[in-house]
Amino acid sequence: MPLNHLIRDGDNPDITEERQKATFSTEELAIEIYGEPLAQRRREISAEVLKRPELLDDCPHVFLDRTTKVENSMKKTVAVMEKGSEICDFTSREELGHLVCEVFGDDGFPLSIHFVMFLPAIQGQADDEQAEQWIPRAMRLEFIGTYAQTELGHGTNLRALETTATYDKRTQEFILHTPTVSAYKWWPGNLGKTANYVIANAQLYIDGKSHGPHNFLVQIRDENTHQPMPGITVGDIGPKFGLNTNDNGFLRFDHVRIPRRNMLMRHSKVSADGVYSPPVHPKLSYGAMIFVRATMIRMLAHVVLKAATIAIRYSCVRRQGEIKTGNGEVKILEYQTQQHRLFTALARGFAYRLVGDEVKNLYEKIAEEVKHGNVEQLADLHALLSGMKSIVSYDSGKAIEQCRMACGGHGYSHASGIPEMYAVEIAGCTYEGENMVMLQQQARYLVKGIHRLAHGEELSTMLQYLANTSNNKFRIGESGVDLENALILALEYIARSTIERVTARLDSLQNKGLSAENAWNENAVELTRASRTHTRLWIARCFRDRVHRIENHAIRSALTDILELFLTYEVVDMSQYLYQGGYANSDQVAQVKDAMYKLLEKIRPNAVSYVDAYEVSDTELRSVLGRRDGNVYDNLLKWAKSNPLNRTEVLPAVEKHLMPMMLAAKSKL
Ligand SMILES: CCCCCCCCCCCCCCCCCCCCCCC/C=C/C(=O)SCCNC(=O)CCNC(=O)[C@H](O)C(C)(C)COP(=O)(O)OP(=O)(O)OC[C@H]1O[C@@H](n2cnc3c(N)ncnc32)[C@H](O)[C@@H]1OP(=O)(O)O
Numbered sequence: 148m149p150l151n152h153l154i155r156d157g158d159n160p161d162i163t164e165e166r167q168k169a170t171f172s173t174e175e176l177a178i179e180i181y182g183e184p185l186a187q188r189r190r191e192i193s194a195e196v197l198k199r200p201e202l203l204d205d206c207p208h209v210f211l212d213r214t215t216k217v218e219n220s221m222k223k224t225v226a227v228m229e230k231g232s233e234i235c236d237f238t239s240r241e242e243l244g245h246l247v248c249e250v251f252g253d254d255g256f257p258l259s260i261h262f263v264m265f266l267p268a269i270q271g272q273a274d275d276e277q278a279e280q281w282i283p284r285a286m287r288l289e290f291i292g293t294y295a296q297t298e299l300g301h302g303t304n305l306r307a308l309e310t311t312a313t314y315d316k317r318t319q320e321f322i323l324h325t326p327t328v329s330a331y332k333w334w335p336g337n338l339g340k341t342a343n344y345v346i347a348n349a350q351l352y353i354d355g356k357s358h359g360p361h362n363f364l365v366q367i368r369d370e371n372t373h374q375p376m377p378g379i380t381v382g383d384i385g386p387k388f389g390l391n392t393n394d395n396g397f398l399r400f401d402h403v404r405i406p407r408r409n410m411l412m413r414h415s416k417v418s419a420d421g422v423y424s425p426p427v428h429p430k431l432s433y434g435a436m437i438f439v440r441a442t443m444i445r446m447l448a449h450v451v452l453k454a455a456t457i458a459i460r461y462s463c464v465r466r467q468g469e470i471k472t473g474n475g476e477v478k479i480l481e482y483q484t485q486q487h488r489l490f491t492a493l494a495r496g497f498a499y500r501l502v503g504d505e506v507k508n509l510y511e512k513i514a515e516e517v518k519h520g521n522v523e524q525l526a527d528l529h530a531l532l533s534g535m536k537s538i539v540s541y542d543s544g545k546a547i548e549q550c551r552m553a554c555g556g557h558g559y560s561h562a563s564g565i566p567e568m569y570a571v572e573i574a575g576c577t578y579e580g581e582n583m584v585m586l587q588q589q590a591r592y593l594v595k596g597i598h599r600l601a602h603g604e605e606l607s608t609m610l611q612y613l614a615n616t617s618n619n620k621f622r623i624g625e626s627g628v629d630l631e632n633a634l635i636l637a638l639e640y641i642a643r644s645t646i647e648r649v650t651a652r653l654d655s656l657q658n659k660g661l662s663a664e665n666a667w668n669e670n671a672v673e674l675t676r677a678s679r680t681h682t683r684l685w686i687a688r689c690f691r692d693r694v695h696r697i698e699n700h701a702i703r704s705a706l707t708d709i710l711e712l713f714l715t716y717e718v719v720d721m722s723q724y725l726y727q728g729g730y731a732n733s734d735q736v737a738q739v740k741d742a743m744y745k746l747l748e749k750i751r752p753n754a755v756s757y758v759d760a761y762e763v764s765d766t767e768l769r770s771v772l773g774r775r776d777g778n779v780y781d782n783l784l785k786w787a788k789s790n791p792l793n794r795t796e797v798l799p800a801v802e803k804h805l806m807p808m809m810l811a812a813k814s815k816l
């Protein structure tokens with residue numbers, strides 16, 4: 148009797164065979180990932196969605212133009228709002244999140260920034276009276292909001308934003324103004340055509356004095372007609388690399404007046420007579436970004452695991468070439484190269500997903516403290532999230548791209564679903580802080596850590612490994628040191644030595660008279676590397692601790708294989724750093740590689756079950772290659788035949804342009 152649930156007649160026998168080989172129960176692994184009630188609720192929600200045509204796509208949405216995509220997503224939003232509470236518990240973010248993924252997929256939906264940034268900004272930065280006034284209305288969707296911070300001329304350097312909010316004591320109003328073309332708000336999601344309110348980030352001026360960027364609630368469209376309010380110019384910025392269902396927008400304010408109480412006043416305040424009270428921490432107005440950086444880790448991991456689901460299932464039904472001549476064509480997943488690119492993607496997906504839970508919990512704990520004025524751990528959190536959003540977005544992008552290439556030509560087709568996933572996921576390298584910039588934010592914290600150590604000051608828990616100078620030789624294969632420990636210590640060495648080296652260079656350049664800023668810029672690449680090694684170590688340790696806490700023996704063993712593959716892959720990927728300082732020799736690195744190749748073999752029989760256990764429904768996956776039943780070829784043909792170019796045998800454009808040309812050419816003979 149196979150351990151795996153849901154083996155069905157009519158499935159491709161090649162994929163059924165995979166499910167019969169599993170050494171663990173996919174149901175139990177799903178419970179470990181989601182928790183018992185949610186794992187079950189997710190299945191029920193998926194089943195309910197399937198019964199409701201108004202929530203399903205009429206045709207693959209990649210066949211549609213942008214206007215139709217946007218319209219469909221608006222229509223489905225209304226259907227969800229009308230019937231959604233029959234399907235899921237609207238008070239559960241997890242259940243709602245799952246429903247949103249089923250119904251809308253990856254490409255965005257009209258309420259994404261309303262829920263992901265607009266509401267969190269109000270929840271974190273409005274005072275109690277404002278929150279009471281705005282949150283219930285926003286939750287009931289009486290209006291839809293977005294978060295308008297980035298401008299045409301500035302996204303990274305927030306101190307240089309040009310939009311102004313000038314306090315007029317006489318009327319007790321702020322005047323929001325866009326002084327130049329480069330000051331147009333540019334990029335905010337759902338701003339173009341959907342939102343009628345924004346949280347606008349603008350430089351606060353009182354009596355001619357600037358107090359830096361602050362957040363203001365501004366109505367941009369009439370609540371009854373949806374026409375732009377007086378003084379507002381607003382529109383969509385046009386097609387993008389991905390997220391084309393999302394109407395990212397532009398916005399101009401022409402001396403738009405808002406009441407004084409529309410400035411978000413939990414942390415900073417302006418009194419009626421124009422007295423400014425600063426926040427307890429200068430960066431508290433950046434809170435909505437911190438929230439998204441914390442939540443996006445799980446979102447990005449989800450996309451990697453979806454791409455891995457598609458590529459691994461497809462690799463078990465695709466046969467191409469022989470390993471031993473005469474023995475017949477093999478499933479492409481038998482090739483070591485295929486296993487290497489796909490199982491390492493799977494391992495990163497699981498690592499980021501489970502570590503993402505820990506990040507979210509840590510964020511919630513610290514955010515609660517910040518709400519009550521305790522900002523002690525904000526610097527640790529900001530540094531951690533700056534590194535995490537950068538590493539996870541970039542390495543997830545690489546993993547998804549490997550999944551796509553591993554599907555050969557069919558991976559390049561939108562039928563695979565992976566190109567859109569990649570286009571959506573890779574935006575995470577840019578939004579919420581461009582990666583190179585965020586890595587340097589974290590590097591500041593790391594360099595400070597080394598300086599604190601040198602001065603005998605206490606280090607935060609996250610940085611305590613910097614003091615472990617006795618970890619100076621690779622202990623792989625030594626008796627009493629297991630593989631996991633040896634690899635974690637190796638990652639600690641890589642991070643510590645990289646941070647130490649770049650800090651020493653910075654210090655020495657400054658001692659020679661270079662300014663701190665120039666010394667920094669001359670070391671910027673190495674500083675981003677230091678940040679990368681530190682974050683990868685943090686992820687590895689957090690993933691290991693999470694796996695060690697699993698009580699179910701079979702599931703812990705299954706995830707230990709994934710953990711060890713993750714650790715070996717990370718160490719091999721950064722092995723050049725191990726040679727520096729003579730920590731390891733090439734034989735030891737070869738041992739890590741051997742361990743990695745053995746793990747690929749060990750994981751192979753469970754490959755389909757790992758991705759099955761992540762439980763992404765076919766509705767959400769929107770992929771012909773990744774179908775659960777493995778019936779790929781018939782459905783690829785159906786998909787191709789249904790595409791709009793095939794609606795007529797002879798395309799009107801051919802009749803109009805090419806036929807006359809060909810006929811004319813013939814008549815010249
Ligand atoms: C239909 C039914 C409805 C159901 C609804 C369901 C809801 C369920 C929800 C589930 C949904 C799931 C599915 C959703 C699908 C959606 C898909 C779409 C997702 C896409 C979302 C994308 C949204 C994107 C938004 C954005 O991009 S917003 C704009 C972001 N912009 C940035 O990030 C800008 C980056 N720049 C900066 O952050 C800063 O300028 C800077 C940090 C680079 C520099 O800042 P600054 O100059 O001010 O500071 P210094 O460098 O001088 O540093 C000074 C010190 O301050 C510290 N610092 C800096 N920042 C912070 C901080 N944030 N916190 C704490 N400390 C900070 C520095 O570290 C310095 O410290 P030091 O001096 O000690 O070193």
Ligand SMILES: Cc1cc2nc3c(=O)[nH]c(=O)nc-3n(C[C@H](O)[C@H](O)[C@H](O)COP(=O)(O)OP(=O)(O)OC[C@H]3O[C@@H](n4cnc5c(N)ncnc54)[C@H](O)[C@@H]3O)c2cc1C
Binds near residue numbers: 334
């Ligand atoms: C899909 C998507 C959705 C978005 N949604 C929103 C939204 O809802 N609301 C919103 O307000 N914004 C949104 N944004 C904007 C986004 O936050 C910015 O694009 C992002 O912060 C980067 O800023 P930028 O575009 O100005 O890039 P730039 O800062 O111009 O970066 C360009 C290059 O310059 C480099 N660079 C810049 N500064 C430095 C530095 N100090 N040191 C070293 N290198 C540097 C960068 O590393 C990068 O290589 C969105 C963007 C995208 C792509």
